[in-house]
Amino acid sequence: xxPADSIAIRVEQISKCYRIGLKExxxxxxxxxxxxxxxxxxxxxxxxxxxxxxxxxxxxxxxSAPEPSDIFWALRDISFExxxxxxxxxxxxxxxxxxxxxxxISRITDPTSGYAEIFGRVSSLLEVGTGFHPDLTGRExxxxxxxxxxxxxxxxxxxxxxxxxxxxxxxxxxxPVKRYSxxxxxxLAFSVAAHLEPEILIIxxxxxxxxFAFQKKCLGKMENVAKGGRTxxxxxxxxxxxxxxxxxxxxxxxxxxxxxxxxxxxxxEYVSSGNGSGRIDLRRWSANxxxxxxxxxxxxxxxxxxxxxxxxxxxxxxxxxxxxxxxTQNAPCILGVSIRDPLGHLILHFSNTDDxxxxxxxxxxxxxxxLLPKNLLNDGTYYITVWLGDGFNIERDYxxxxxxxxxxxxxxxxxxxxxxxxxxxxxxIKHDADDLSACxxxxxxxxxxxx
Numbered sequence: 001x002x003p004a005d006s007i008a009i010r011v012e013q014i015s016k017c018y019r020i021g022l023k024e025x026x027x028x029x030x031x032x033x034x035x036x037x038x039x040x041x042x043x044x045x046x047x048x049x050x051x052x053x054x055x056x057x058x059x060x061x062x063x064s065a066p067e068p069s070d071i072f073w074a075l076r077d078i079s080f081e082x083x084x085x086x087x088x089x090x091x092x093x094x095x096x097x098x099x100x101x102x103x104x105i106s107r108i109t110d111p112t113s114g115y116a117e118i119f120g121r122v123s124s125l126l127e128v129g130t131g132f133h134p135d136l137t138g139r140e141x142x143x144x145x146x147x148x149x150x151x152x153x154x155x156x157x158x159x160x161x162x163x164x165x166x167x168x169x170x171x172x173x174x175x176p177v178k179r180y181s182x183x184x185x186x187x188l189a190f191s192v193a194a195h196l197e198p199e200i201l202i203i204x205x206x207x208x209x210x211x212f213a214f215q216k217k218c219l220g221k222m223e224n225v226a227k228g229g230r231t232x233x234x235x236x237x238x239x240x241x242x243x244x245x246x247x248x249x250x251x252x253x254x255x256x257x258x259x260x261x262x263x264x265x266x267x268x269e270y271v272s273s274g275n276g277s278g279r280i281d282l283r284r285w286s287a288n289x290x291x292x293x294x295x296x297x298x299x300x301x302x303x304x305x306x307x308x309x310x311x312x313x314x315x316x317x318x319x320x321x322x323x324x325x326x327x328t329q330n331a332p333c334i335l336g337v338s339i340r341d342p343l344g345h346l347i348l349h350f351s352n353t354d355d356x357x358x359x360x361x362x363x364x365x366x367x368x369x370x371l372l373p374k375n376l377l378n379d380g381t382y383y384i385t386v387w388l389g390d391g392f393n394i395e396r397d398y399x400x401x402x403x404x405x406x407x408x409x410x411x412x413x414x415x416x417x418x419x420x421x422x423x424x425x426x427x428x429i430k431h432d433a434d435d436l437s438a439c440x441x442x443x444x445x446x447x448x449x450x451x
Contacts, residue, residue, distance in 0.1 A: 248263060298326050315409040334359070
């Protein structure tokens with residue numbers, strides 16, 4: 001077997017079960033504590049027997065008894081293999097089990113059933129400052145992490161300057177890590193994980209903590225790691241990063257694998273399974289949201305020119321964005337709407353300040369309609385992000401990629417257009433007497449009257 005065909009990670013029927021909603025009753029008297037002590041072996045036996053009975057979902061038949069209501073399966077019967085040098089992306093919604101799976105593979109959490117085999121030295125970056133001792137300095141933690149990975153001091157010495165330079169925390173190197181900001185911790189943690197030459201690198205969604213410049217540098221480093229033949233497991237909600245780095249993807253949903261294959265295909269399946277109803281209530285939406293309030297986005301919907309809520313449109317068809325907002329009556333607001341493709345690339349952005357439109361909330365709960373008179377988007381799926389600010393341009397609410405819609409056009413002419421935006425143009429054969437400005441009239445879809 002060639003090195004390229006060898007297995008770096010093998011996961012076999014891993015399931016992880018948790019008990020939820022159980023709160024231990026604390027006895028306040030000596031007699032009560034003694035009774036609990038005497039009962040504890042029986043109670044523990046019942047808990048373990050219940051977990052054993054429901055321990056492997058793959059082995060339960062249809063005639064089995066129903067599960068107790070306090071049992072929650074974070075993972076169910078997960079199996080896959082990762083070849084040496086492969087960059088595998090793991091995607092899915094919040095709560096799908098991605099982080100739990102990485103913790104089991106990294107030996108941080110034990111599975112309820114199944115097992116994972118790892119062939120090589122592993123470096124994991126699952127949370128900000130994973131593996132760091134808060135009372136040790138940055139310098140001491142670099143050597144501590146290197147030792148845990150099984151590296152000699154001479155190896156760490158050789159990489160030490162590169163680690164410090166990449167992390168950009170040289171000034172604070174001899175300061176205890178507990179005094180670092182979250183951004184400084186993730187800088188140093190990623191730098192240590194990537195530079196100490198592990199054979200397998202496992203990374204959860206931690207790069208979102210760093211600033212944009214550092215994220216870009218981390219992605220470049222991860223590309224170098226992948227090209228160097230090392231194996232990478234990467235969890236992220238950024239489909240652009242997943243598509244750029246990973247050659248294979250796994251899609252998780254409610255603790256189960258729903259799809260495995262090439263990254264482009266799996267990403268498209270993931271984004272198409274998102275909210276495509278044409279309307280979403282954002283009152284309790286918390287994922288990928290920030291802002292200081294009290295002004296908030298209540299709901300978002302896409303409508304056609306007749307006011308019907310829809311999630312599918314044709315090229316050239318007008319789209320109305322219906323945005324519900326709560327805030328103080330007569331308060332001025334600034335509204336921004338961004339449209340991104342499934343990879344996270346910004347395609348279009350609109351703001352009432354760009355159009356010199358002044359918006360004032362007529363009541364505590366208001367609706368604002370933004371009309372896109374001529375939809376210029378090519379076929380595909382798109383995501384809407386809403387930014388809401390007050391009259392001082394302070395961010396009050398920001399909801400990222402909360403609603404999706406699709407554009408489908410049965411006819412695109414004889415030449416297929418692969419771009420995201422399709423702009424109309426004016427075509428004319430020039431004659432000597434022609435005046436260019438005559439073509440650029442107020443009726444043009446792109447240009448105003450230049451006379």
